[in-house]
Structure formats: C-alpha cells, structure tokens
Amino acid sequence: MPQLVPYLNFPGNAREAMTFYQECLGGELSIMPFTGTPAAExxxxxxxxxxxxxxxxxxxxxxxxxxxxxxPVQDGTGTHLSLNCQSEEEIEQLFARLGEGGNVTMPLAYQFWGAKFGMLTDRYGKSWMFNFDRVQN
Known part of the structure; x- marks a missing residue:
C-alpha cells in the first residue's frame, strides 16, 4: 500500500509555516528554495x-x-490534516501548540465514539483534526 503524504501549498510563507510545524511536531525539516535550481528561471x-x-x-x-x-493559494474547507495521538498528554500539547495564533473550531472533548477529539484552523489557514482513542483494541 502506498503512503499518503499531505502536500500543502502556501502563498509565500511556506518556510515560516513549516518551521512552525517543526517546532510543534519535532523532526527533521529540509527546505529547498527556487534559488539555485533550474526552476528559478x-x-x-x-x-x-x-x-x-x-x-x-x-x-x-x-x-x-x-x-x-x-x-493564488486558497485554503479550502474540504481538507484536514488529522493527527492520531498516542496519549492524553500528546493530544493536549499538540492541540495547544498548533492552535497558537489560530482558531479553535471544536474544542478538545471526550466523544461518544470513545476518543478525545478536537479541531482547529492554524495561523496559516490549515485545518487540523486531533484524535486520541481512549479505548485501545
């Protein structure tokens, strides 16, 4: 099965957004500007x-x-980046970090399907969903 990878387009602030996502999520960030490539022309x-x-x-x-x-890049309402978290601590931390400067559209709360769930739009206009399944199979 191929891996599905979210690919986000930005109107000129991709470096800032991806640096923010790295601060929130951790990991290695690699950025290639147009400068120095054949595409620069x-x-x-x-x-x-x-x-x-x-x-x-x-x-x-x-x-x-x-x-x-x-x-022009227009943020749509039909796409969300969904994070399946591994703990209560992780979901609380990521929700707070990614929501900084953004807009909470559904606060984190326990849901009838057995999960803690919430949604927000980050400061760059990207929609995120957060889920932590409290009941593990």
Whole structure:
C-alpha cells in the first residue's frame, strides 16, 4: 500500500509555516528554495527565495509543502490534516501548540465514539483534526 503524504501549498510563507510545524511536531525539516535550481528561471524575481519544496519528517509522519508563485493559494474547507495521538498528554500539547495564533473550531472533548477529539484552523489557514482513542483494541 502506498503512503499518503499531505502536500500543502502556501502563498509565500511556506518556510515560516513549516518551521512552525517543526517546532510543534519535532523532526527533521529540509527546505529547498527556487534559488539555485533550474526552476528559478521560471519564477518571478520576488519569489526566487520562496520554497520550491519542503519536507518535515518525524517518526512515521511526513509532511511536504511549497510556495506557489504561479497562482493564488486558497485554503479550502474540504481538507484536514488529522493527527492520531498516542496519549492524553500528546493530544493536549499538540492541540495547544498548533492552535497558537489560530482558531479553535471544536474544542478538545471526550466523544461518544470513545476518543478525545478536537479541531482547529492554524495561523496559516490549515485545518487540523486531533484524535486520541481512549479505548485501545
């Protein structure tokens, strides 16, 4: 089965966003700007230092991103990044960190399906879902 990897586009602040995600989630962050690549000739001068490709990897989590200098980036409401947490402490910590400067759309609470769950939109307009299954199989 192939691995599904979220790929986020940003309107020029991918470096800032991915650095924030690294601060929240940990892991190794690799950022390649357009500058120094053949693609630099195709982007506007103002975007040459923007992010052509970024990868954040921590454990099994892999998150990729880039800036899009060719078309406006519009955050949609149909996509969420979902984190399945391993403990109460982890879900509380990640919810607080990623929610900093953002907007909580559903506070963390125990749900009828046996999980602690919450949702937020981070400071970069990306929607996140958090889940911790209290009942382990």
């Amino acid at each position: 195709q982007v506007p001068d103002a975007a040459k230092d923007s992010v052509m490709h970024a990868i954040l990897q921590t454990g099994d989590l892999l998150l990729m991103a880039s800036d899009d200098p060719f078309q």
